[in-house]
Amino acid sequence: GAVVSQHPSRVICKSGTSVKIECRSLDFQATTMFWYRQFPKQSLMLMATSNEGSKATYEQGVEKDKFLINHASLTLSTLTVTSAHPEDSSFYICSAQGGNTEAFFGQGTRLTVV
Amino acid sequence: DQQVKQNSPSLSVQEGRISILNCDYTNSMFDYFLWYKKYPAEGPTFLISISSIKDKNEDGRFTVFLNKSAKHLSLHIVPSQPGDSAVYFCAARDFTGGGNKLTFGTGTQLKVEL
Numbered sequence: 122g123a124v125v126s127q128h129p130s131r132v133i134c135k136s137g138t139s140v141k142i143e144c145r146s147l148d149f150q151a152t153t154m155f156w157y158r159q160f161p162k163q164s165l166m167l168m169a170t171s172n173e174g175s176k177a178t179y180e181q182g183v184e185k186d187k188f189l190i191n192h193a194s195l196t197l198s199t200l201t202v203t204s205a206h207p208e209d210s211s212f213y214i215c216s217a218q219g220g221n222t223e224a225f226f227g228q229g230t231r232l233t234v235v
Numbered sequence: 236d237q238q239v240k241q242n243s244p245s246l247s248v249q250e251g252r253i254s255i256l257n258c259d260y261t262n263s264m265f266d267y268f269l270w271y272k273k274y275p276a277e278g279p280t281f282l283i284s285i286s287s288i289k290d291k292n293e294d295g296r297f298t299v300f301l302n303k304s305a306k307h308l309s310l311h312i313v314p315s316q317p318g319d320s321a322v323y324f325c326a327a328r329d330f331t332g333g334g335n336k337l338t339f340g341t342g343t344q345l346k347v348e349l
Contacts, residue, residue, distance in 0.1 A: 127278065153335055162244075164324065164341040165279070170334070214278045218335050223269065224326075226278035 123149045125217045127227025134205055134234055142200045142230045144215030150195035151217035155224065156188070159212045171198050205234040238262045239327050241340035248347050254312040256343050258325035261306065265327040269337065270299060270310045273322045282323075283310070315347045 124147040134140050144154055153172050157165040169185075171177040171192035179185045187209075189201040198217075202209055210233050216224040240259045248254045256270075266287045271279035285292040285299045285308065292299050298311045312319055322344050326337040 125278075130276075155336065165339045167336065167338075170336055212276070216278075216337075223281050223284060224335070224337055225281065226271075229276065229278045231276060 123147075123217075123219070123223075123225040125151075125215065125225045125227045127215050127230055129230060130228055131231045132233070134232070136206055136234055137204055139201055139203045140205055140232060142202075142213055142215075142232075144198045144200070144217065144227050146196045146217040146219070146225070149217075149219040151198070151219050152195065153218045154192055154198035155216045155218075156190060156198075156200050157214045157216065159214060159229075165214065168200075202232065205232070207234045210234045237341070238265075239325060239338050239340040241323075241325060241343045243343050244341070245344040245346070248315045248345065250317060250347055250349050251314045254310075254315045254319065254345055254347065256310040256312075256323050256325075256345065258308045258310075258340050259306060260308075260327050262327070262329055262332075262338075263306070264329045264332055265338075266330050267328040268299070268301060268308050269326045269328075270297075271324045271326060271339075272319075273324060273342070279324060312345075315345075317347050317349060320345055320347045 126145045156168045168183045169177045169179045177190035192198040214229040215227045269284040270282040273279040283297045301308045322342045324342045325340045
């Protein structure tokens with residue numbers, strides 16, 4: 122299957138700082154990328170959908186000023202958690218689709234805010 | 236409003252036996268269904284999918300059945316192997332209402348015992 126690389130896999134940051142997570146499609150062009158968040162023992166919750174070259178569409182309840190998403194190219198999308206707080210600690214996962222119906226997921230990023 | 240439901244949070248099966256994971260949905264506009272497997276601290280990996288125009292799709296040890304009238308799908312794994320132990324998510328797509336966005340169930344933890 123297609124390869125989606127997410128970086129970093131794990132990050133610890135201080136409260137109040139910002140953290141950037143990258144999601145790259147390595148062998149296909151991702152016209153759409155999705156960002157999810159997973160709380161312990163819960164399902165994947167979609168945060169936002171980004172299409173290359175346009176603004177991201179955020180799900181209800183997700184603060185767009187706090188979770189900045191940039192999809193500048195067909196192979197890269199970034200999620201920046203701004204002014205992170207301990208409650209932002211979670212497992213963040215991206216997925217990419219290139220027009221096919223299957224979504225390919227990155228490895229996920231474990232964010233811990235201390 | 237949980238449109239995709241996996242009512243069994245966990246399932247334990249003996250090695251060599253059949254594992255049956257169930258998923259129910261409420262949105263009759265879903266046109267494509269997928270199953271993903273997820274290990275801890277990793278992104279989900281695609282397993283198998285089925286279009287709403289079919290009622291069965293088979294790939295090796297994995298078979299997905301779709302009952303549209305009951306809004307129910309199931310994933311059969313036979314024979315089950317210890318390496319199948321993971322969390323399994325079903326997902327559904329409503330292309331007309333949400334583009335390629337996937338709605339995930341809450342997951343079922345499968346444990347295959349020796």
